[in-house]
Amino acid sequence: GENVEQHPSTLSVQEGDSAVIKCTYSDSASNYFPWYKQELGKRPQLIIDIRSNVGEKKDQRIAVTLNKTAKHFSLHITETQPEDSAVYFCAARTLYSGAGSYQLTFGKGTKLSVIP
C-alpha cells in the first residue's frame, strides 16, 4: 500500500520567517495531495490541496508544490505568524484495493512552533 513520509517532525521558526514541510509518497498512482492543520485539541482542517495535474498552488501565505517524478510534495508558509503554530499533516490519495475506493494515507505530522 501507500507509504507517506513527512519531515521534519518538529519545526521552530521565528515570526516572519518561512517554514517548509516536505512529504514523499510511494505509490506513483496517487493523484490528490491535501494538507491539514490541527490546532491543539481541535479537529484537522484542510488548508490547501493539490491534484496531480498541477505543479504548484498558492493561497495567500501558503503554497504547495508537487514533483510527480520524484514523488514528493511540500508545504510552504511565508511570513509566519504565531497563529500558524499547529501540527500539519500531509496526505496522499490512492486507489484502495478493498472496494475500488480512494483512500487517504497520512504522514505522521509536523509540529510547527512560531516564536514571537
Add this chain to the structure above:
Amino acid sequence: DAGITQSPRHKVTETGTPVTLRCHQTENHRYMYWYRQDPGHGLRLIHYSYGVKDTDKGEVSDGYSVSRSKTEDFLLTLESATSSQTSVYFCAISEGQGLAGSHTDTQYFGPGTRLTVL
C-alpha cells in the same frame, strides 16, 4: 465546519467492555470514514463506508466493526475494548471520490472522541 458531530466526545471504559462511537452528518455525503489518531502515528484509517450498508476495512481494522444503516450515521464498535485502543477517534466525510481535479473528494473531519480504556 461541515455538519459533522460525534458522540460521545469523551469516554472512559474498562478493558473487555463493548463501546460504540457514533458519527452523524447533515451534509448527505456518500462517504464516511473512521480514523484513530495516536502520538507518532498521525491519522490511520480504521474502516470506511461508501454507501448505506457498504463498508470496508482500512489499515488498522482489527478489533473494530462498523455499521451504516442510514446515510447520516456511521457507527464504530469496539466489541471488547483493550488498552491499545485508547486513542482519539475522528470521523470524516466526503461527498464523493471524483476524478483528479474534482472537489468532491475533500474529507472533512468531525470534532473527535477521546476514548480511554483502563
